[in-house]
Amino acid sequence: MSRAVNRAATFRAPEANRSNALHAGAWWLWALGLAVAASRTTNPLLLGLLVGVAGYVVAARRTDAPWARSYGAFIKLGLAVIVIRLLFSVFLGSPVPGERVLITLPEVPLPDWAAGVRIGGRVTAEQLVFSLYDGAKLATLLICVGAANALASPARLLKSLPGALYEAGVAVVVAMTFAPNMVADVGRLRTARRLRGRPTGGVRAVLQIGLPVLEGALERSVAVAASMDARGYGRTAEVPRAVRTTTTALTLGGLLGVCAGSYALLAAEGAGYGLPLLGAGVAAALAGLRLGGRRSVRTRYRPDRWGVRAWLVAGSGAAVAALMIRAGAVDPAALHPGVVPLEAPVLPLWPAAGALLGLLPAFVAPVPAPSPAALPSQRKTAS
Amino acid sequence: MIRFEQVSVTYGDAPAPAIGGVDLTVPEGELVLLVGPSGVGKSTLLGTVSGLVPHFTGGLLRGRVTVGGRDTRTHKPRELADLVGTVGQDPLAHFVTDTVEDELAYGMESLGLAPDVMRRRVEETLDLLGLAELRDRPIATLSGGQRQRVAIGSVLTPHPRVLVLDEPTSALDPAAAEEVLAVLQRLVHDLGTTVLLAEHRLERVVQYADQVILLPGPGLPPVVGDPERIMAVSPVYPPVVALGRLTGWQPLPLSVRDARRRAAGLRERLAGREPEPVDGTGTAAPPAATAARTPLGRLLRRRATTAKDGAPDRTGPLAVVSGLGVRRGRTEALREVSLTVAPGETIALMGRNGAGKSTLLSALVGMVAPAAGSVLVGDRAPHRTQPGELIRHVGLVPQEPRDLLYADTVAAECAAADSDAGATDGSCRALVHELLPEVADATHPRDLSEGQRLALALAVVLTGRPPLLLLDEPTRGLDYAAKARLVGVLRALAAEGHAIVLATHDVELAAELAHRVVILADGEIVADGPTSRVVVSSPAFAPQVAKVMAPQEWLTVTQIRTALAATAATAPAREPEGTE
Numbered sequence: 027m028s029r030a031v032n033r034a035a036t037f038r039a040p041e042a043n044r045s046n047a048l049h050a051g052a053w054w055l056w057a058l059g060l061a062v063a064a065s066r067t068t069n070p071l072l073l074g075l076l077v078g079v080a081g082y083v084v085a086a087r088r089t090d091a092p093w094a095r096s097y098g099a100f101i102k103l104g105l106a107v108i109v110i111r112l113l114f115s116v117f118l119g120s121p122v123p124g125e126r127v128l129i130t131l132p133e134v135p136l137p138d139w140a141a142g143v144r145i146g147g148r149v150t151a152e153q154l155v156f157s158l159y160d161g162a163k164l165a166t167l168l169i170c171v172g173a174a175n176a177l178a179s180p181a182r183l184l185k186s187l188p189g190a191l192y193e194a195g196v197a198v199v200v201a202m203t204f205a206p207n208m209v210a211d212v213g214r215l216r217t218a219r220r221l222r223g224r225p226t227g228g229v230r231a232v233l234q235i236g237l238p239v240l241e242g243a244l245e246r247s248v249a250v251a252a253s254m255d256a257r258g259y260g261r262t263a264e265v266p267r268a269v270r271t272t273t274t275a276l277t278l279g280g281l282l283g284v285c286a287g288s289y290a291l292l293a294a295e296g297a298g299y300g301l302p303l304l305g306a307g308v309a310a311a312l313a314g315l316r317l318g319g320r321r322s323v324r325t326r327y328r329p330d331r332w333g334v335r336a337w338l339v340a341g342s343g344a345a346v347a348a349l350m351i352r353a354g355a356v357d358p359a360a361l362h363p364g365v366v367p368l369e370a371p372v373l374p375l376w377p378a379a380g381a382l383l384g385l386l387p388a389f390v391a392p393v394p395a396p397s398p399a400a401l402p403s404q405r406k407t408a409s
Numbered sequence: 410m411i412r413f414e415q416v417s418v419t420y421g422d423a424p425a426p427a428i429g430g431v432d433l434t435v436p437e438g439e440l441v442l443l444v445g446p447s448g449v450g451k452s453t454l455l456g457t458v459s460g461l462v463p464h465f466t467g468g469l470l471r472g473r474v475t476v477g478g479r480d481t482r483t484h485k486p487r488e489l490a491d492l493v494g495t496v497g498q499d500p501l502a503h504f505v506t507d508t509v510e511d512e513l514a515y516g517m518e519s520l521g522l523a524p525d526v527m528r529r530r531v532e533e534t535l536d537l538l539g540l541a542e543l544r545d546r547p548i549a550t551l552s553g554g555q556r557q558r559v560a561i562g563s564v565l566t567p568h569p570r571v572l573v574l575d576e577p578t579s580a581l582d583p584a585a586a587e588e589v590l591a592v593l594q595r596l597v598h599d600l601g602t603t604v605l606l607a608e609h610r611l612e613r614v615v616q617y618a619d620q621v622i623l624l625p626g627p628g629l630p631p632v633v634g635d636p637e638r639i640m641a642v643s644p645v646y647p648p649v650v651a652l653g654r655l656t657g658w659q660p661l662p663l664s665v666r667d668a669r670r671r672a673a674g675l676r677e678r679l680a681g682r683e684p685e686p687v688d689g690t691g692t693a694a695p696p697a698a699t700a701a702r703t704p705l706g707r708l709l710r711r712r713a714t715t716a717k718d719g720a721p722d723r724t725g726p727l728a729v730v731s732g733l734g735v736r737r738g739r740t741e742a743l744r745e746v747s748l749t750v751a752p753g754e755t756i757a758l759m760g761r762n763g764a765g766k767s768t769l770l771s772a773l774v775g776m777v778a779p780a781a782g783s784v785l786v787g788d789r790a791p792h793r794t795q796p797g798e799l800i801r802h803v804g805l806v807p808q809e810p811r812d813l814l815y816a817d818t819v820a821a822e823c824a825a826a827d828s829d830a831g832a833t834d835g836s837c838r839a840l841v842h843e844l845l846p847e848v849a850d851a852t853h854p855r856d857l858s859e860g861q862r863l864a865l866a867l868a869v870v871l872t873g874r875p876p877l878l879l880l881d882e883p884t885r886g887l888d889y890a891a892k893a894r895l896v897g898v899l900r901a902l903a904a905e906g907h908a909i910v911l912a913t914h915d916v917e918l919a920a921e922l923a924h925r926v927v928i929l930a931d932g933e934i935v936a937d938g939p940t941s942r943v944v945v946s947s948p949a950f951a952p953q954v955a956k957v958m959a960p961q962e963w964l965t966v967t968q969i970r971t972a973l974a975a976t977a978a979t980a981p982a983r984e985p986e987g988t989e
Contacts, residue, residue, distance in 0.1 A: 044510065044545060091547045093507070181507055200505065217776045218812035223800035223829040223873060234815055241855075249502030252466075256459050257505070257564065258490030258519030323521035327514035328528065395545075 039335075042089075042392035044328060050178035051186055052336035053387075057174030059343025060384050063350035064166040067361040068159040071373040072381060073166045076346075079384040080173040086388040089395075092206070093179045100172025104165030111161030115153055119144040123366055124152030156365045185329060189319030193260060200250055204243055211239045263323045270321075277314030283307020335390050342386035349380030410571060410603045411435040411458055416472035417628075418453050418462055427453045430630030431472070433622065437570070438601040440593065440617055442608065442636070444645055445624035447888040448858055451607040452498075454624070454631075455573050458605060459495040460486040477570055491520050494564025495573045498886075500556040509551070509559055510535075510544045516567045530566045538562045538592055553762040554585025561592060572596065574606040578613050579885055582761040582914045583949045586613050593617070609888055612647035612917060612953050615640065616664035637661045645889045648917055649953045651966040655973070668957045675969075676958060678976060684941070684961075684968045686924075726751050727877045727908045728773060728803070732782030735768050735932075742768040743932045745782070750877060750908045755899070757923035757940070758912040759950055765932040766912035767808065770879045773910070774805045786877060800830055800873035808881040810866035811854070819857075819865060820850035823872075830873035840868040844898060860891030867898070878902060880911040884918050896921050920944060920952035920964040940964060 040046055057080070064076050088094040117131070127148050134145040180202065184195035215235040216226045225231065254260075287304025353376060354361050360374035417429035428450035435441050443451050456462030460481040463470045474481045477492050494516075497503055506512045513534055517527045535541045538558045543551065551559065557577060564572065577593075578586035594617055596602040608614045615621070621639040623632040632639060637660045640650045649668045653661040656675060662668035728750040735743040743765045750756060758766045771777045772784050775791030784791055787802040794802075807813065816822040823837035830837075841848070844864040848857065854865060863883060870878065880899075884892050892915075899922055903909055913919055919926055919940065926943040928936040928950065936943050941962040944950045955964050963969055 090550075091507075092549050093547075179507060181511075196505065215812055217771075218807055220776060220796045221774060221800070221805050221807065221813055221870065222826070223797040225796060238811070238815060246502055249497065249499065250505065252461055252486075253495075253497065253503045254505055255465055255486045256461055256490060256493070256495045257516045258487050258567070259505075261487045261490065261519055261521075263521075324518050325521050325524060325527065327511070327518050327524065327531070 039390055040392050042394045046333075046335075046392050047330055048178070048339060048391050049186070049330040049332045049336040050180075050182040051330075052332070052339040053178035054174045054183060055340035056343030056384070056387055057170045057177075059340075059345070059347040060173075060381075061167045061170040062347040063381065063384075064163060064170060066350045066354045067377070068163055069361050069363050069371050069374070070159060070162055071371055072350075072361065072377060073162045075373075075378055075381045076166055076384070077169050079381055080170055082385060083388045083391075084173050084176050087391050087394060088176045091179065094176045097172050097176040100169055100175070103172075104168045107165050107168065108158065108161035111157045111164070112154065115157035116149050117145065119147050120153035120157060122150070122153045122156045124150030126151040126368070128154070152366050152368055155368060159363075159365070182330065185326065188315045189322040189324055190315045192322065192324060196254075196259070200247075200254075204247065207246065208239055208243050211242050215239060261323055262321050265321050269317060273314050273317040273321075275314075276310050276317060280307050280309070280311025280314055283310060335392070338390045339387040342383050346381055346384045349383070350377055353377040353380065410437040410477060411605065412473075412475045413457070414473045414475075416457060416470065416474055418450070418457065418468055418470050420466070420468040426628045427468075428624070429628040433631065433633050435603060435605060435620075437603050438597065439619040440597045440604045440606070441620045441622060442606060442611075442614055442618035443622045443624065444608070444611060444615075444639070444643060445888075446626075446645060446890055447609075447860060447886070449624040449627050449629075451624060452575055454622075455495070455575050455605065455607055457481065458571065458573050459493045460484060460489050461495070487519075490516065490569075491567050492569055493571045493573060494561075494567070494569035496557075496560045496564055496575065496577065498575045498579070500553075500560035503560045503563070504548050504556075507547055507549070508544075509540060509546050509548060512548060512559055512563045513540075513566050516563060520567050522567070527566075530568070534562045534566050537565070537595070539588075552585070554581050554588055557581060557585070557589050558592065561589065565596070570603060572602055572604045572606075574604065576608055576886070577606060578608060578610060580762075580882075580914075583613075583916060584761055586610075586914075590614060590617060609645075609886065610647075610915070611645060612649065615647055615650070616667075636663050647953065648966050649957065652954060652957065652969065655966060655970055665953055665956045668953075672957050676961060679958075679961065679963070679969070679972055682972050682976075684963050685971055728784070728786045730769075730773070730782070730784050733769075733772060733779050733784055734781030735765075735772055735777050736780045737768070737777075741780075741932055742777075743772070746929075746932070746934055747782075748927065748934070748937070750910060752876060752906050752908050753903055754925065755903050755909040755923045756911070756925045756927055757919035758910060758927050758929060759914070759916070759919060760929035760935075762914075764929040766929055767881055768932075769929070770805055770881055770910065770912055773877070773879055774803055775799060797829070797831075800870075800875060802875055803877040803879065804870035804873055804875035805879040806863065806866050806870055806881065806883065808885070810862045813866045813869055814854040814862070817853055818850060819848060819852050819854060822854060822865065822869060826869040826872040832872050832874075837868055837872040840871055841865060844868050858891075859886040860888070860894070863887070863891075863895070864898075871902075876906070877908045877910070880909070880913075882913060883911060884913065884915045892918065916944065916950050916952045917965075919950070920955065921967075926950070 042048075060076055060080055064073060067073065084097050088097065127150050130148050131146040133147040136143060136145065181199045184192070184199055187195045212232070212235065215238055216231055219226050219231055219235070283303055284307035287300050287307050290300030290303060350361075353374065357374065360372070361377065363369050363371035412434050413431045416431040417426040419426040431454065443454060445451055453462055456466060457470065457474045458476060458481075462468060464481075464485050470482070476489060479489060479492065481489065504512055505515050510531060513531045514527055517530065522530075535544055538561065540555075540558060540562060543555060543559075548556065548559065557580075561572075561574070561577070572593075574593075577589055581589065590613065593604055593606070597604055606614070615636055618636050620633060621636045621643075623639050623643050625632065625644065632642070640646050640661050640663065641654070646654070649665060650661055650663065652668060658668075658671050662671060726749045728748075730746055730748040733743055733746040734741060746765075746769060748769075758769060760766055768777060772779060773786060773791060775794060778792040786799075789799070789802065791799055791803065814822055816825055819841065820838070823841055824834070826832075826837040827834055841864075844867060845861055848861060848865075854862060857865060883895060887895065896918070899909055911918075911922070923940045925938065926936070926940045927934055928943065928947070936947075941964060944952065944964070945955045945959060945962050951959070952964055954966055954969065955962070958969075
C-alpha cells in the first residue's frame with residue numbers, strides 16, 4: 027500500500043505546514059474511533075493490535091513539540107493501570123468464579139455489615155486473566171487518548187470551539203499547561219536540595235518542596251492572568267438586551283430539553299417523545315451558543331481547515347469503530363475470549379483487518395517537517 | 410501620549426505610597442527610560458499605564474493617568490489592549506498559546522481583527538523582528554532572546570501606540586540584548602511608537618533614550634529630563650557616565666562613541682601605565698570591598714576550624730574538569746570542556762544564552778553526571794558524593810536564589826543551614842548579619858528584595874565553608890548599589906582564598922571581579938585567559954571602559970580613578986580633558 031501511494035507523487039502526503047495542517051478534530055475523531063473499538067473487546071491480541079496501530083501512526087506523524095512527547099507518559103500510565111488492576115484483584119478478590127487456585131492469601135476476617143467485601147483469600151488464574159484483560163482494555167483506551175494528544179495539541183482543538191465557549195476553553199488550556207510547569211519546578215527544586223546538602227530523593231524531599239512549588243505555580247498563574255487581561259482577553263461587544271435574553275432562554279431551554287430527552291430515552295416509558303425532545307434540545311442549545319458568540323468579539327487566526335485528508339483520517343477511525351461494533355454483534359465470542367473456563371485467545375481475522383484500517387493516517391496525513399537538529403539526509407525517508 | 414496628573418499609588422495597608430507626586434507627560438514617538446534603584450516603584454509606574462495597576466493588582470490610585478485620551482480609571486486593561494502593549498519582566502509568564510505564530514496572533518484575535526488583516530500583520534511582524542524562521546516553533550523550545558522578541562512581537566501586532574517594557578534586556582546575553590534594542594529603535598524611528606521602558610542595565614539602553622524619568626526613592630516625585638542632565642545627578646549610572654563624571658567631561662557622554670571621542674587626551678595621559686590587577690589585594694579595590702573584607706574575613710576565619718589563617722590550606726587546584734561532556738537528551742550541552750580552578754581565583758563564565766554555562770556549574774556540584782571526561786572537586790567526583798559531604802567542598806547559588814530557601818523566616822532558614830552543614834549554631838546567622846545588616850530575623854524570605862534574597866542564599870551556601878563558590882547569573886535584577894555590595898563581598902571572599910566561578914551576562918561585573926574569563930559557545934570553550942586579554946578583543950564581551958580606552962587594557966572606572974590619582978600625585982594636576 028505504501029509503495030502504491032509513493033508511486034503516484036501527487037497522492038503522496040505533503041510536508042506539513044500551517045496551511046495544510048490536519049484539523050485537530052480529525053485526529054481526535056480517529057483516536058476516539060480506535061478507543062471505541064478497544065472498548066468493545068477484551069481480546070488481548072486485538073487490543074495489542076490497536077495499540078500497535080496507534081503507536082505506528084504516532085511514530086510516523088508526530089512532531090518534535092513538547093506535547094508530542096507525552097505519548098510515552100500515557101503508555102506508562104496504561105501499564106500502571108494494568109498493574110493496579112491486577113493488584114486489586116489479588117488483594118480484594120474478584121466475583122469471577124474459578125477453579126485453578128494459584129495461591130491462597132491469609133484472609134482478613136470482616137464483620138457482617140461488610141458482607142461482599144473480601145480482603146485476601148484465594149487467588150485464581152481465571153480471576154487474574156479476567157483482570158488482565160480488563161486492565162488491558164482500559165490501558166488501550168488511555169493510549170488512544172495519548173495518541174490524539176501527541177498528534178494534535180488540545181490547544182489546537184480548542185481553537186475550533188464555538189466563540190461563546192472559547193474563553194472558558196482558554197482558561198482550561200492555561201490550567202493544563204501548569205501541570206508540566208509544576209513537574210519541571212519539582213525537578214528543579216529537588217536538585218536544588220542537593221545544594222543545601224540534603225538528599226534529593228524520598229518522600230520528605232517532595233513534602234518540603236511542595237509549598238515552594240505551589241507558590242511558584244500560583245505566582246505564575248497570576249502573571250499569566252495579568253498578561254491575558256492586558257492583551258484583551260475577555261473583551262466583549264455590546265449586544266442588545268433582547269439578544270442576551272434570547273441567548274439565555276435558548277441555552278437553558280435547550281439544556282433542559284436535552285436532559286428530559288435523554289431521561290425519556292433511557293426510561294422504560296415515553297421512548298416515543300424522547301428522541302424529538304432530545305433533538306429539539308440540542309438544536310436550541312446550539313442556537314443559544316451561536317447567538318452567545320455574538321457577545322464575543324474574537325476572530326480566528328488561520329483556523330484549521332477540514333479537507334479531504336481530514337475526512338480520510340476521521341473516516342478511518344470511524345471505520346475501525348464501526349467494524350468492531352459489527353463484529354461484536356456477529357461473533358461476540360471472538361472478541362471476548364473465555365475466562366471461565368480458560369481459553370487461549372485467538373486473533374479473529376475480520377476484526378483484525380478492520381483494526382488495520384486505522385493505519386491510514388500514517389499514509390495520508392501530512393508529514394511533519396524534520397526538526398532543525400535532524401540531518402538533511404533523513405528527510406526523504408519519512409514517507 | 411501618556412499623561413500622569415498628580416498620580417500616587419498606595420498598596421493595601423502599606424503606610425506610605427509606592428509612588429507619589431507623579432506629574433508628567435510622555436510625548437508621542439519618544440523612547441523614555443525609567444531609572445532608579447530597586448524598589449522605588451518602577452514596575453508600579455509602568456503598571457499604571459496599562460491599567461493593570463490598580464485594576465489587577467489592587468491598591469489605591471489617586472490622580473489620573475490618561476493614555477491616548479483614555480482614562481485608566483474608567484478603562485480596564487482589556488479595553489486599553491489596542492492602545493498599550495505591555496511586556497513584563499518574565500516573558501515566559503506572558504505567553505498564552507504554545508507556538509510563535511499563534512502567540513503573535515493572540516492579541517489581534519482578542520480584539521476581533523479581520524482574518525486577512527491578522528495574516529498580513531503576523532507576516533510583517535515576523536519580518537520586523539526576524540522571527541520568520543521560528544514561526545512554527547513551540548515557545549518552550551526558544552532561547553531567552555528569542556522569547557523576548559516573541560513577547561514584544563505579540564504585543565506589537567495589534568499596532569499599539571504605546572509600548573511598555575519592564576527590564577526587557579536583563580536576562581539576555583549582550584548580543585540578544587542588542588537585537589531587542591535594535592527592534593525598539595526601529596519601532597520608535599520608523600513607526601513612531603511611544604516606548605516607555607524600565608531597565609537596570611543602563612549601559613545597554615541609556616544612549617537610545619530621548620528622555621529619562623528618574624525615580625529617586627520610594628514615594629518621591631520623579632525627575633524628568635534629558636539623559637545627560639539626569640545622568641549627572643542620578644544615583645544609578647552606567648560606567649561610561651561614571652568615567653565622564655570622573656574626568657568632568659561636559660556634556661556627559663552616554664555612549665561609547667561619545668566617550669571615545671573625548672577620551673583621546675585621557676588615553677594619552679594614561680599611556681604607558683599598567684592597570685592595577687582586578688584582585689581584591691590591589692589598590693583597585695573600591696572602599697566598599699575593604700570595608701566588607703575585614704569583618705567578613707574575620708568571621709570566616711573565626712569559624713574556620715580545618716583551615717589556618719582563613720584560607721583553606723591546600724595549594725593544588727580546587728577543581729579540575731577534564732574533557733567533560735554532558736548530554737541532555739540528544740543535545741550535547743557540553744563537549745570536551747577542560748578547566749582548572751585554583752584557590753583565590755575568580756573566573757567568569759560568559760557566552761550566549763544556552764551556551765552551557767549553567768550546565769558546567771551544575772556538573773561542578775554534581776547535579777548532572779558527566780557523559781564523558783571527569784570532574785573532580787577536591788579529589789572527589791561531585792555526582793557520586795553525598796550532598797551533605799559535598800557542601801563542604803563546593804557551593805552553588807542558583808540563578809533563582811529562592812530555590813534554596815524553604816523556611817518561612819530568615820532565622821529558621823539560618824538554623825536549617827547550620828544543621829545541614831553541621832556548623833556550630835549561629836554561624837549562618839552571623840554571616841547574614843554581615844551581609845544583610847538591615848534584615849530582621851522574622852522576615853519571610855519572600856518579602857526580601859532580589860538583592861537581599863541573593864545575599865541570604867549566599868550566606869546559606871557559605872555556612873558550609875566551601876572553598877569553591879559558584880554563582881549563576883548573580884546580578885539579574887540587581888541595581889548598581891546592590892551589585893557594588895555583591896562585588897565587595899565576593900572580592901573579600903576571593904582574598905580569603907575562596908575560588909569563585911560565576912556565570913554571567915554582565916560584562917561590567919566580569920570586568921570588576923574576574924581574574925580569568927572563559928567564553929563558552931555551543932558547549933565548547935572558545936576562549937580562556939586573563940580578563941583583560943579576553944574581553945578587550947571581543948566586541949560583545951568588552952566592558953564600556955575597555956571600549957573607550959582600547960587598545961589600552963583598562964577595564965573599570967576604578968582602575969582609571971586609581972591611575973589618575975597616582976598621576977596627580979607624581980605630576981602637578983592638569984585640567985580635566987574637554988572635548989577635542
